[in-house]
Amino acid sequence: GNFPPNWSEWNGKYRDTVRDYWRGQHATLAELASRLTGSSDLYFKDTRAPSASINFVTAHDGFTLKDLVSYNNKHNEANGEENRDGETHNRSWNCGVEGPTNAAAVRALRARQQRNFLATLLLSQGVPMILGGDEIGRTQRGNNNAYCQDNELSWFDWEQVDEELLDFTSKLIALRREHPVFRRQRWFFGQPIRGTVDIGWCRPDGSEMSDEDWSTGYARAVGVFLNGTALLGRDPRGQRIHDDSFLVLLNAHHGPLQWTLPKQWGTRWEVAVDTNASTEHEPRLVRKSLIVAGRSLVLLRKLEE
Secondary structure: OOOOOOOOEEOHHHHHHHHHHHOOOOOOHHHHHHHHOOOHHHHOOOOOOHHHEEEOOOOOOOOOHHHHOOOOOOOOHHHOOOOOOOOOOOOOOOOOOOOOOOOHHHHHHHHHHHHHHHHHHHOOOOEEOOOOOHHHOOOOOOOOOHHHOOOOOOOOOOOOOOHHHHHHHHHHHHHHHHOHHHOOOOOOOOOEEOOEEOEEEEOOOOOEOOHHHHOOOOOOEEEEEEOHHHOOOEOOOOOEOOOOOEEEEEEOOOOOEEEEOOHHHOOOEEEEEEOOOOOOOOOOEEOOEEEEOOOEEEEEEEOOO
16 A cells, blocks of 8 residues: 555455454454455545556466465475475465375365455455456465476466366456446445445345444455446446446355345345356356355346346
């Protein structure tokens, strides 16, 4: 938050908050809400737009996305400095086993966590930055400081491409490009605008979030309603921008949640993204409630009443 107006910058607080949320840290909901909506606490005061925030989860310096969900600790022994180089506090979680494993449950959880990070990144306001190789499951075997490794440790292994993850990422990027509600030109106000609200927040029981809910340390689930009919921007021809409305449900609990959908925002929804599903399924209609699996994200698109 230190660059002047007209500049964008890497948002390290976004990285830290999203990593902490999906690894199940306490008291992350309030800051997560700020990061999902463009980090107005960092950029609004100096008149910058949401595009000032370059959102990222991983970068060239540090763990790759696959390693972020596979290692609790750095493994930089190959660098020749007795594992003393590189960042020690990575906010990573190995999902129960350090490094490679054949355990099916751990591998499935790691795959879901990668999808969670990518979905969160591409559905957040601001400018998403994806580390090259994360979309195909690239690993550096736990090395988070591989600048000195010009070998198989840091190269792309094109024979080990995660095709399902690549397909999932491609569809997310297409979704973001198609819908301007995920890349707003102006900040949210969270209040009535021309008889509508631009954004809303809900608990799994369907009620709107209260001030007390945001400060509940153990809470790890929240829903955010993005109103596509309340966009204030205009297209290159000067026409008002309109879009579909969406409801993003995030559940970082270890177990599933029965989620009651808020009636005030819609009564007919279609599942657009479900990070618990590794492959694409037929569109699913949802009306009153649905199960959101543990440690997963669901994106619902509002249908005409």
